[in-house]
Amino acid sequence: xxxxxxxxxxxxxxxxxxxxxxxxxxxxxxxxxxxxxxxxxxxxxxxxxxxxxxxxxxxxxxxxxxxxxxxxxxxxxxxxxxxxxxxxxxxxxxxxxxxxxx
Numbered sequence: 001x002x003x004x005x006x007x008x009x010x011x012x013x014x015x016x017x018x019x020x021x022x023x024x025x026x027x028x029x030x031x032x033x034x035x036x037x038x039x040x041x042x043x044x045x046x047x048x049x050x051x052x053x054x055x056x057x058x059x060x061x062x063x064x065x066x067x068x069x070x071x072x073x074x075x076x077x078x079x080x081x082x083x084x085x086x087x088x089x090x091x092x093x094x095x096x097x098x099x100x101x102x
Contacts, residue, residue, distance in 0.1 A: 069075035
């Protein structure tokens with residue numbers, strides 16, 4: 001922020017004094033860049049800590065993990081019920097309003 005130096009009237013001196021006070025409140029480009037760098041560094045440190053924690057948690061979990069269901073018959077039954085529900089909804093979709101408020 002720049003203050004104009006226009007003379008010595010009382011009004012202009014007050015304006016310059018107020019302007020000079022504002023110069024201390026407005027961050028400079030350099031101070032903003034330093035703050036952004038500080039925040040980026042803190043963010044990177046947080047991500048590194050989270051990654052280290054995740055890898056530690058992964059190492060301590062059982063090594064024999066599988067995405068297969070424990071009980072295939074129960075999974076098959078649940079999948080058929082889900083498919084039936086979707087088809088029932090689709091078959092009766094014209095009974096529902098076009099727009100519903102959430």
